Amino acid sequence: MSGNRDGVFRGRAGERELLSGVLDAGTGVVLVDGAAGTGKTRLLTEFAALAARRGFEVAAAQDELDQPFLLARLAERAPDGPALVVLDDLHLAEPSTLAALRALLSAATHEKVVWLLARRHGEGADRLFAAAAQRGAVRIELRPLPDNVVVDLVADLTGGTPDHDLRALAATAQGNPGALVGLFTALDEDGQVVITGEHASLRTDRAPRRTESLLRDQLSSLSGKAKHLLQVASVLGLRFEPGDVAEMLASSTAILLPSLDEVIGAGVVTSLDDRLAFQHELVWRLVADSVPPPVRRALHREAGEMLLGRGDSAVNAAKHLLHGAQRGDVRSIDGLVAAAKAVLWNAPDAAAELAVRALELTDQASASLVHRTVIAVRALIAAGKLTAAQALAQDALSRQVSPEPAAKLRHCVATTMLLTAQHGESAEISEALLAEPDLLPELAPWVEITRMMALLSHDRRRAEEVAEAVVRNHTGSPDDVLATALAVLAAIARDAGQPAAALELAREAAQSVTSHDLGAYPQLLLATLHSGMREFAEADSVVRRARSGPSAVVTKELMTAVVQARILLQAGRIEEAAAEARCALTVAEETGHTALVAPALAVLAMVAIHTGDLPAAIEHVERYRERVPVDGIIFSRAYYQWADVLVTYVAHGLDKALALLTDEYPGLVTSGLFAEEPRAAGWFIRRAVEAGDERLAKAVVDRVERLAEENPGLRAVAAAALHARGLFDADTSLLELAAQQHRDLWARANAAEDLGVLLTTAADRAASVKALEDALGLYREIGASRDSARVLGRLRKLGRRRRAAPVRPASGWSSLDDTERAIANLVAKGQTNRQISTQLFMSPHTVNFHLRKIFRKLGISSRVELVMRSRDDQ
Template identity: 80%
Template sequence: MSGNRDGVFRGRGAERELLRGVLDSGTGVVLVDGAPGTGKTRLLAEAAALAARRGFEVATARDELDQPFLLARLAEREPDGPALVLLDDLHLAEPGTLAALRSLLPASTHEKVVWLLARRSGEGADRLFAAALARGAVRIDLRPLPEEVVTDLVADLAGGVPDHDLRALTSTALGNPAELVALVDALREDGLVEVVAGNASLRSGRPPLRTEALLLGRCQSLSGKARHLLQVASVLGRRFEPADVAEMLATSTAILLPALDEVIRAGVVTSLEDKLAFRHDLLWRLVAESVPPPVRRALHREAGEMLLGRGDSAVLAAGHLLHGAQRGDVRSIDGLVTAALAVLFTAPDAAAELAVRALELTDQSSPSLLDRTVIAVRALTAAGKLAAAQALAQDALSRQVSPEASARLRHCVATTTLLSARHAESAELSEALLHEPDLMPQLVPWVEIVRMMALLGHDRRRAEELAEDVVRTHQGTPDDVLATALAVLAAIARDTGQPGAALDLARAAARSVTSQELSAYPQLLLATVLGGLRELAEADSVLRRARSGTSAVVTKGILIEVVQARTLLQAGRIEEAAVEARAALTAAEETGHTALVAPALAVLALVAIHTGDLPAAVEHVDRYRHGVPADGIVFSHAFYQWTDVLVTYVESGLEKALALLTDEYPDLVSSGLFAEEPRAAGWFVRRALEAGDSGLAKSVVARVEQLAADNPGFRALAAAALHARGLLDADPSALELAAQQEGDRWARANAAEDLGVLLTDRAAAVRALESALSLYREIGASRDSARVLGRLRKLGRRRRAEPARPASGWSGLDDTERAIANLVAKGQTNRQISTQLFMSPHTVNFHLRKIFRKLGISSRVELVMRTRDDR
């Protein structure tokens, strides 16, 4: 059968036209060749129906036993009109029947008789077909359906256009219509076909009972050698090298050629450019599961040892050794350890799995036990499994271990406690280690790094002293201890209101980093300093470099998300900032990175303030005030305090907010806040004037003007000073100039709003407020937009400003959304797109949801189709 259930005949148009031509002439011989299931019987049935409609007498045999009797009747027949003789399955015919048929065919050429003869290709009737061809017979060779016809047929059968995965599975039928129909029927019966918006895909989570039986039947029909080849190949993976299979079978690729050819012809395996591969994951899994578990483990072990033995990638070998290594198997366990070290930074989750498995298989009496314990702890830490890493290290320390192993394990504990925000404990552990006279020289730099970072969160005076000493004494090439010391000094300079010095130190720190184990802290500190000064393009460039590095250490990933979130917020991209901050918060909480919880909460609190979600803002600030510590390592203490003041103002009013400056944060105004959050200066002056506290207003203006004068190269500080002075002096021209010079949309909107409030000319005030409203709406600051709308209503202006971009359709997509839509249309995954556009997969997914909403679609398939239609 080559059609669907409603009788539409797919993919045999040329053959049908040929048959029509022969029937039109009324005489001739047509030979039909085809493999089982290619549609011979269907083609013959259609020809018979067509001939009957044209007045032909149709003569056919019921089966091969009836063929001799039919031929005898035909030999005695008196021609009285056109006739069609149909003979199917001639490969089963007896020699006598074929001989009789050969004798009849020449005699019929002058009669109004059309002979339609069919057989399975290469299975018999060769002399008959050769003789008929020699006498001018027409041959139809029913080949597999082409790919585009298969897609149409599957669409008919499944009820929707098949996606890539469904097409891959149906390709195992090799274009054979009968097998294709049987496979789709099995998939539908198993409930595995899901049709959404005209698109058919495979549904996961359902047992493919009938489908499995069908595919297994196809595999079991192969020869024993072919089945064994498939089973060994399945252990090697969905893709495999023929030479690897041959080596495992202790033979050569040349000797395996017949079996390889058989599995390819059966549609189980296909040839790629560089390897062979199972046509679909389901086939691969079925074959793999047909191997008994003990045999499968043994084959994995042999595969791993084969790869190790010839010097292939230890990572590839480890994938097999994980499944096949046994306790005490030194060679296999060493392979796991080697692979764990090889992917420690690029794939820490895999490294942790490999290292822990190696440790589990190591005998307690083995001299390698402690070394493998240290590697497992390091890998677990890199994978963000801090609690497991610390528990494993402390368990090992509870037993008698050598001084060297003890030092390495205690350093691991110091690292995990640092990341868990237990800074005093981490510093104490590191100090104790550094006082040991026999501490290994190669461990000293890493202990020193952890100590400085812990002291930055615990004892800043001591951290500054140590960092200055490192900078004085480290000469020559950059190293990670120097990078850490420079970063510590940069953080302190940032927090004490020395933005120029902070920027120079942070740049020097970022240049000095040489190792992946620092988790990009110096680079990301540089991004925070740049973001505070609203040098957002350079901050984004630094973040791109950090993202593009090969290290996938979990700490680095969370750090990047946190800093990216705040940078996005500073750029006025509120929704994206929320996505990144939520992702960072979730990851930090799940992995025990307590030190990174407060930074994410602070960003989310500001997002909530500007979107009008006061309960969420209060909850976030409450958590880092009374629960998780805000240590000032990633963001300054002033940033958290400023966020607290802002939330308190919205929740409890001006009096309580300003009371915080006296009761809890007396140094906030004199700190480095306005170099980190320049728009906070305008906010404090505005609130101080509202409260009648001219002293506070003047001290804020004096502080921000001093910062601007001491750091003349930063436009954001100059604009912030101009904005604060304009508010204090009620000077519209200063505010107008500030609105023009402010370096980010937040600050421009704030200055434009303040200008609109100050102006007495109604028309000019409306223009300034509408400018502020447009900027707030562009940012997505709904609470700020509502406030400005209220001001406009008081001025009698009730017209809502039109959004700058349509809410739906292609024209509603911004540049980022269009770029993502185009990459999706090219078949790229979220992770591939995130790499191309230097954003996290969370942000890509966020934009995709917006694209779907604007275009009124619900899937990537629909997006691809819409993109192609648009083009």
């Protein structure tokens, strides 16, 4: 930390001007009042030097012991010319000294002498100051510095503009410049201040021992009652209601008012609009740590009981009960359970912590043990802690459990098995539960949904039967069971190559959902279908609806992330797709969501192929190939098979890739792949032509043309059919038309490249070059480096040497692309990652990915710096 440590006179311009006027007059008495550290001594020293420069004779006492001798000398011989007499710390002077000074002041009314007298306010010399004031003495009271001056002084002391946290800590000095200097000296010794650019902030990776000692001294000066009040308040939190403190102390706010005034006046506590708060987290922690742990636990328990007793939210009480509840404390444990249930959907991690803690505190002989076990297992599933949830449920089931909680626990096990890709086991448990005559009515829908989802990946025929029966027999209003059944039928139609029917079923499914969490799959399936048709605006809108609900259940978040990743990939936003998929893969692996690992790997494999990272592509495919059967729920199995064939072709050549079609994936060409991924048709035709396999080429053309004929409203499929027929017939006009009609950049680039290759045999090669250059521009736009390199090679063979793509500057605002600049502008407006994600149709993970790139390019490390840089740029 660096800065001007002599900056204690900031904000004293008025006082200096007043003193200068008295020196101009050459006579008068100035009384300086101020608390310790307000700069009295420095003010006197500065003006003694100023007076000396103006020709004044300066007479000053060294300390209170020297004051009587100075006054005796002045009584014996008055100064010959203009003089300044400086007496500091008169609150320490002996009564005889003060009496002698009063006499001299009375006698020196007409002499050319300026008397500069200072004392610590309220600690002595009251009669002297009152008498001098009555005779017209000038009074100066050194008050606390205002907030804006404190900020300037802190900037002097640190060498940078303080951030909000540093200003909050500075507020504990109550505008006292001496206390500020002491505080920031301690922070400097602790190495707590970090300067980044022009900004100063606190670091949190080391203990501020010297600073804590200084603040502890400040707290020790408070009265016993004030300390007692602070200790109770610290248990209530960084912010607290004075009425809650009063209730905890079996008192009233009116009785506590003197102590409240004391702690506010000392700068330990500040007043907000709706409550009181500790001035800084560091002060709060010091006070909290001063309470012995057993006492702190007891106070937390009393706070939780107080909140529950008056009917407050169980969630508010839970944070205290979590720390203070004891084994067998039924009321407190019930409070934890109630809080866990209240936040289960929107804060599953907190719910899991509360529910597990309640279970730990429950006696094994308690009748509530099984009920609390069910709550804990459900909370663990919602928080994504699948292994712990399954182990806890199976442990409970190994003991004697009554039928109703046993059914709930068995369903929880079926759910964890579904999410860990044990689809057969999940379906078996679900079907057994549904066969039980006494299954709870409120549990049956959940079990039915789990069964249909498990069967979708395990037994398609049975899944279709069950889903059709649900739709056929459903009466009344739409619900989540109907929505899931329709979604299952939509997924089956998708895989059978019936895209229009799949889209209609998925729309109906999405409209039928009634819960934010259970409705995620129908909505996300609809989004994948829109994206497959390259209807990206519609897909983004559906994903945004899925994200907008209050549920933060990990499974929903993960499903949304992998769907969003593939939408981004299909839209040609490769970097964003990779970031989203990597984040989803990490969380899926950490939480044991095995069923969601394969979708993330498939997206990453496709990204790696198009960016030229062949080893990564091979690794991703090999990892998901081991997971048989692969998914089939989020994406179709055909999608994974195509990615496998594509990677095999690049890694091992044409023969091995085509062998997969015969040996492992014989139904791939006749599946619904070309409706889910229209550009795949052109790829298969190219490979068939390359292999001289007319039978394969004709099968692909027939399949995609039949899809276009059966689904006339789907423009993406129609463009794919034109593309395939143009390649098969070597028809340049059809390829040119396909390049115009394809709805995504990637397929358009493929068609333009195919057109350019076909035109190379023409007499005039200009058209070939033009088509290839169009393809190159599109590949570069989406960041497909491997495809760009291939087209550059084709152009070189035609005698055209293109420069590498223009490179953006490595740093500065000009290095930001359009997406990064849009995010930077929204950050500058104070928007959060989640708010930005909603506006730009991307996930918070993707926003964070771009933010890291922005920080790196601009050489900054925080949102605050980004705001400042943005303002400077504007």
